[in-house]
Amino acid sequence: MTKRVCVIGAGAAGLAAAKYSLAQGLEVEVFEQTNSVGGTWVYSEQTGCHSSMYQNLKTNLPKEVMQFRDVPFRSELPSFLTHEDVLEYLQEFSRGLPINFNQTVESVERIDNMWKVTTHHGTGINEQLFDIVFVCNGHYFEPNNPYKDNDFQGTLIHSHDYRRAKDYIDKEVIVIGAGPSGIDIALQLSDTARKITLISRKATYPTLPENITQISQHVKKVVENGCETDDGTVITADTIIVCTGYFYRYPFLNDEILQVKENNQLVSPIFEHVVHADYPDSLFFIGLNLVTITFPLFEYQVKMALAFATGKAPIPDRQVLIDYERNQIEHQKSRGLETRFYHLLQNEQWEYLRRIAKIGGFEEWPYMKTIENITQYLHEQRKSNVIGYKNINFKLSDDGMDYEVVRC
Ligand code: NAP
Numbered sequence: 001m002t003k004r005v006c007v008i009g010a011g012a013a014g015l016a017a018a019k020y021s022l023a024q025g026l027e028v029e030v031f032e033q034t035n036s037v038g039g040t041w042v043y044s045e046q047t048g049c050h051s052s053m054y055q056n057l058k059t060n061l062p063k064e065v066m067q068f069r070d071v072p073f074r075s076e077l078p079s080f081l082t083h084e085d086v087l088e089y090l091q092e093f094s095r096g097l098p099i100n101f102n103q104t105v106e107s108v109e110r111i112d113n114m115w116k117v118t119t120h121h122g123t124g125i126n127e128q129l130f131d132i133v134f135v136c137n138g139h140y141f142e143p144n145n146p147y148k149d150n151d152f153q154g155t156l157i158h159s160h161d162y163r164r165a166k167d168y169i170d171k172e173v174i175v176i177g178a179g180p181s182g183i184d185i186a187l188q189l190s191d192t193a194r195k196i197t198l199i200s201r202k203a204t205y206p207t208l209p210e211n212i213t214q215i216s217q218h219v220k221k222v223v224e225n226g227c228e229t230d231d232g233t234v235i236t237a238d239t240i241i242v243c244t245g246y247f248y249r250y251p252f253l254n255d256e257i258l259q260v261k262e263n264n265q266l267v268s269p270i271f272e273h274v275v276h277a278d279y280p281d282s283l284f285f286i287g288l289n290l291v292t293i294t295f296p297l298f299e300y301q302v303k304m305a306l307a308f309a310t311g312k313a314p315i316p317d318r319q320v321l322i323d324y325e326r327n328q329i330e331h332q333k334s335r336g337l338e339t340r341f342y343h344l345l346q347n348e349q350w351e352y353l354r355r356i357a358k359i360g361g362f363e364e365w366p367y368m369k370t371i372e373n374i375t376q377y378l379h380e381q382r383k384s385n386v387i388g389y390k391n392i393n394f395k396l397s398d399d400g401m402d403y404e405v406v407r408c
Contacts, residue, residue: 002025002026002027003026003027003131003132003309003310004026004027004028004029004128004129004130004131004132005017005018005021005026005027005028005029005130005131005132005133005134005309006029006031006108006115006117006128006130006132006133006134007021007028007029007030007031007133007134007136008031008105008108008117008133008134008135008136008137008252009030009031009032009033009039009135009136009137009138010030010032010036010037010038010039010094010097010099010101011037011038011039011040011041011090011136011138011287012038012039012041012090012287012294012295012298013039013134013136013138013286013287013298013301013302014030014032014039014134014136014286015030015037015090015093015094015097016068016286016295016298016299016302017134017136017284017286017298017302017305018030018097018098018099018134019093019097020299020302020303020306021132021134021302021306022097024306024310026132026306026310028097028098029098029100029128029130030097030098030099030100031100031103031104031105031117031119032099032100032101032102032103033050033102033103033104033105034049034050034101034102035101035102036091036101037090037091037094037099038086038087038090038091039051039138040052040053040138040140040141041053041083041086041087041090042087043055043057043083043084043087045163047157047160047161047163048161050138050141051140051141052140052141052159052160052162052181052246053083054162054163054164054185054188055163055164055165056082056165056188057082057083057184058080058081058082058083058390059080059081059082059083059086060080060180060184060382060390061293061294061375061378062079062080062081062374062378062392062393062394063077063078063079063080063081063085064079064370064371064374064394064396064403065293065296065371065374065375065378066081066086066293066294066295066296067089067295067296068093068295068296068299069296069299069365069367071089071093073085073089074089078393079392079393079394080390080391080392100119100121102121102122103119103120103121103126104119104120104121105117105118105119105137105252106118106119106120106125106252107252107253107254108133108135108252108253108257109254110257110279111129114129114130114131115129115130115131115132115133115282115283116128116129117129117130117133131282131309132281132282132283132284132309133282133283133284134284134285134286134302134305135250135253135283135284135285135286136285136286136287137249137250138287139246139247139248139249139287139288140160140246141160141246141249142246142247142248142249142264143158143159143160143161143242143246143247144244144245144246144247144263144264145158145242145244146242146244147176147219147221147222147240147242150222151222151223151224152222152223152224152225152226152240153224153225154225154237154238154239154240155238155239155240156222156239156240156241156242157239157240157241157242158241158242158243158244159177159181159182159185159241159242159243160246162181162185162241165188165189165191165192165193166192168189168192168193168239169192169193170192170193170194171189171192171193171194171237171238171239172193172194172195172236172237172238172239173189173193173195173196173197173237173238173239173240173241174196174197174199174226174227174235174237174239174240174241175189175196175197175198175199175240175241175243176199176200176219176227176240176241176242176243176244177199177200177202177242177243177244177245178198178199178200178201178202178203178205178214178243179200179202179243179244179245181243181245182198182200182202182203182241182243183198183205183386185241185243186198186208186212187208187209187212187386187387190208190209190211190212193211193239194211195211195213195237196211196212196213197212197213197214197215197235197237198212198213198214198215199215199217199218199219199227199229199235200215200216200217200218201216201217201218202216203215203216204216205386206383206384207385207386207387208386208387209387215229215233215235217229217230217231217233218230220232222240225237226240227240247260247263247264247265248260248264248265248266248267248288249264250267257276257278257283258276261339262339262340262342263340265339265340265341265342265343266325266339266340266342266343267285267288267343268325269321269322269324269325270285270288270324270325271316271320271321271324272304272324272352272355272356272359273285273288273289273301273343273352274286274288274301274304274305274356275304275305275308275315275321277318277321277322277324277325280308280315280316280321281308281309281311281315282309284301284302284305284309286298286301286302286305287301288343289343289344289345289349289352290341290343290344290345290346291344291345291346291349292345292346292349293349293371293375296353296365296368296371297349297353300353300356300357300360301356303357303360303362304356304357304359304360304362305360306360307359307360307361307362308360312360312361313359313360313361313362316359328342329342332344335348347376347379350368350372353368366401367400367401369401370396370400370401370402370403373403374394374403377405378392391407392405392407393405393406393407394406
């Protein structure tokens with residue numbers, strides 16, 4: 001009998017899971033809690049919703065790196081895309097997929113070797129049994145805000161609720177954290193705010209606009225009039241934007257099935273960031289990793305998962321699945337990374353992709369080498385020219401195996 005697949009979430013990861021499951025002849029139902037596809041790429045003027053998208057966000061990866069296999073972005077688009085461009089791409093990619101909109105997954109339970117998935121739609125409850133579940137609910141919707149409780153007299157928000165630079169005209173703003181959100185938001189604010197102080201150990205950018213001051217420290221605490229850094233300096237401001245990242249969250253899975261450890265930064269027990277160690281042929285997580293090429297990586301992860309689910313590739317011994325977490329913690333330690341960076345791949349993503357293709361027994365995508373080369377080139381550009389690197393355009397050779405930078 002044809003296996004039934006449930007996909008939770010219609011963002012990029014969920015769409016990939018649905019598309020490649022259908023391509024394998026499986027029966028698929030996608031459940032999406034909002035009324036549209038795109039997940040994190042859906043912009044809303046309202047705050048407090050699923051997406052953390054803000055006005056005028058441009059991708060920090062070029063379209064040549066972000067595309068699914070054989071589905072290029074429109075050729076007339078520049079390399080660095082607006083969020084509207086990405087959403088349009090995902091809408092196109094989603095055509096024909098069986099998506100149930102406005103259906104929130106309430107619970108996923110194990111019953112008689114099947115997954116009982118309970119969803120709600122308005123006041124109605126729906127229960128269905130599935131053989132396979134892909135969890136693709138994203139991980140940029142639950143703010144990690146260590147300063148939620150504070151005595152600050154001004155306005156304090158998390159980057160999840162940042163929308164427009166024009167809301168900060170003439171303000172004095174502290175941006176806490178210089179990850180992708182912190183630096184991007186600080187640069188947007190430099191056009192509108194009077195003064196921006198970017199506080200983060202990562203705040204060491206070589207050239208920034210004049211109204212951005214970098215303080216390479218951690219914030220110890222938020223005080224009435226601003227922030228105190230680890231060395232005791234107090235910086236004052238009327239607004240604080242906390243850009244300290246996000247938590248993983250799976251409200252529909254109980255603790256017996258899934259734990260989220262290390263201050264909600266480590267999803268457990270998962271083999272190779274995808275495969276649940278106790279249900280290796282039926283419960284999969286797509287897109288858990290941090291600092292990766294996203295869409296092509298999702299595609300590889302889905303392919304490995306499907307190889308296990310359909311019996312096309314042998315599932316490693318149970319002990320290998322179980323030991324993965326301990327080994328990965330040790331491995332990250334050997335890279336100088338704390339356990340909270342368990343899912344961080346960065347420059348190890350290329351080796352990871354090769355490994356999961358081998359484990360899943362599927363052919364690697366030759367173009368992945370071009371993706372790797374462009375990503376590595378950009379890594380240096382971003383460090384030396386964080387203001388201007390998004391003006392770069394790439395031109396691919398006819399066979400896609402080489403590229404040139406056509407405009408800087
Ligand atoms: P993030 O990558 O988790 O970065 C959080 C930052 O906050 C880190 O630099 C961290 O530094 C810092 N931090 C934490 N506690 C701090 C403290 N007490 N004081 C000062 N700094 C502190 O989160 P994010 O920047 O929100 O990015 C999340 C994801 O969103 C990224 O993976 C990216 O893909 C995506 N994103 C993309 C774009 C784009 O495409 N244009 C824009 C924004 C976000 P330590 O590590 O030193 O603690």
